[in-house]
Amino acid sequence: MDDENTKSLPGIIVIFLTKRAIFIEGNNMQTSIRRFIVLVFIILCIPFTLPGRDIDTAISWRKETKFFFFSSGSYIKYDIRKQTSDIGYPRTIDNITWPGLWIDGIDAGINRGNGKIYFFKGTMYIRYDEKSDRADPGYPKVISGNWPGLWADGIDAAINWGNGKAYFFKGNEFIRYDIKSMKPDPGYPKLIQNAWPGLWTGGIDAAVNKGDGKAYFFKGNSYIRYDIKAGRADAGYPRIIRSSNWPGLQFDFWLTLSSMNKSSMKPGIKPDYAFPVSKQYHRGCFAFALNHILEYRYKTKIDLLEAEKKIRKPREDLWTHTHIQNFLAAYNITMTWYNDVDTFFHFLSKGVPVMIQYKWYNSDINWVGHFVAAYSFDGNGVWVSDSISVQRIHLPYDEVLDAYGEYTQFSFALVEKNQ
Numbered sequence: 001m002d003d004e005n006t007k008s009l010p011g012i013i014v015i016f017l018t019k020r021a022i023f024i025e026g027n028n029m030q031t032s033i034r035r036f037i038v039l040v041f042i043i044l045c046i047p048f049t050l051p052g053r054d055i056d057t058a059i060s061w062r063k064e065t066k067f068f069f070f071s072s073g074s075y076i077k078y079d080i081r082k083q084t085s086d087i088g089y090p091r092t093i094d095n096i097t098w099p100g101l102w103i104d105g106i107d108a109g110i111n112r113g114n115g116k117i118y119f120f121k122g123t124m125y126i127r128y129d130e131k132s133d134r135a136d137p138g139y140p141k142v143i144s145g146n147w148p149g150l151w152a153d154g155i156d157a158a159i160n161w162g163n164g165k166a167y168f169f170k171g172n173e174f175i176r177y178d179i180k181s182m183k184p185d186p187g188y189p190k191l192i193q194n195a196w197p198g199l200w201t202g203g204i205d206a207a208v209n210k211g212d213g214k215a216y217f218f219k220g221n222s223y224i225r226y227d228i229k230a231g232r233a234d235a236g237y238p239r240i241i242r243s244s245n246w247p248g249l250q251f252d253f254w255l256t257l258s259s260m261n262k263s264s265m266k267p268g269i270k271p272d273y274a275f276p277v278s279k280q281y282h283r284g285c286f287a288f289a290l291n292h293i294l295e296y297r298y299k300t301k302i303d304l305l306e307a308e309k310k311i312r313k314p315r316e317d318l319w320t321h322t323h324i325q326n327f328l329a330a331y332n333i334t335m336t337w338y339n340d341v342d343t344f345f346h347f348l349s350k351g352v353p354v355m356i357q358y359k360w361y362n363s364d365i366n367w368v369g370h371f372v373a374a375y376s377f378d379g380n381g382v383w384v385s386d387s388i389s390v391q392r393i394h395l396p397y398d399e400v401l402d403a404y405g406e407y408t409q410f411s412f413a414l415v416e417k418n419q
Helices: 029-045 257-262 285-298 304-310 321-330 341-349
Strands: 012-017 057-061 066-071 074-079 108-111 116-121 124-129 157-160 165-170 173-178 206-209 214-219 222-227 333-338 354-361 367-377 381-386 391-396 410-417
Touching (some): 285 304, 285 354, 285 367, 304 321, 341 354, 341 367, 367 391
Parallel strands (some): 012 354, 057 108, 108 157, 157 206
Antiparallel strands (some): 012 410, 057 066, 066 074, 116 124, 157 165, 206 214, 214 222, 333 410, 354 367, 367 381, 381 391
């Protein structure tokens, strides 16, 4: 562990998937390394941001040495010692997993250290018992009158500092709270910027004390490690939450395949829709898949032979970063980068076709990374228009996503044709 939600926009999504092997456009394994370098160059050189669902709440669960992270109606149990999420998460908050807790999201939470955990949502709070693993009778209750000196209209984040004090955050302010007397210390609230060196000056989503002298604060897709004794953020922070520093805690898989199947989410384009297809020429699957989607979204097509001349791309050359950038500029197309599965299904549910890359085997052992236009889905897989077979085909989810129906390392881009 050392080392905003996106709006629905019309356009095209390009997905670069990383699975058991690298997906590379090409003809055989002998050219894979060269094309992999090109693909990496493309991914690294085009700026992108990480959208997705923020962490709303983080709490420590002392008896199990676990962290629990909450986002909307889902949660992850995180093993502090192993520094990875437990198998089978995220899960849905319900009356079986968290009896008596709100099922549609939590604003903040704090472990008081006496076997009781307090969860906050809006103007209300719930006291939760660690031992019985359920909410205490008589809850939820209003914050006002029960938490003297605390904001009555809700809080953003809370953390037990481990010294008899707790800190509550809201906007650009914080309150230091005495746990024993259940009252704020005199002179609070105060501004975060005047008392927390290296911490964001506002908008903190969640915070948790690891119990080893370090506290962790979360905001959006970033986190800060804070040294409790030194009273300041450690050097080199904030950092992006990645699989290398918080394995299993990426924003891109809150919507899993199983939860998607259980939900009422439906594709915006029916699987049997005759999505545009046209036969590709050598090394042209990227451009043709792009053209398929342009034809559907904007009722227009680009003459690709003319386009190659326009951007000065030799027909036999691979599509490099320069070729793509010149192509986008020549045809007034913009790309915005994302990387979460939630948004992948969201766009398909809104009828926005996407471009994905998967392993297409041209022999028993050789495969190429093949770009196709994905436009729909069902309970078993994704429907795509394929430029090799010149027809629509059905790809099982294990060819598009990993075995759990969730990807932790992939990128995709929303591509819009400017009018």
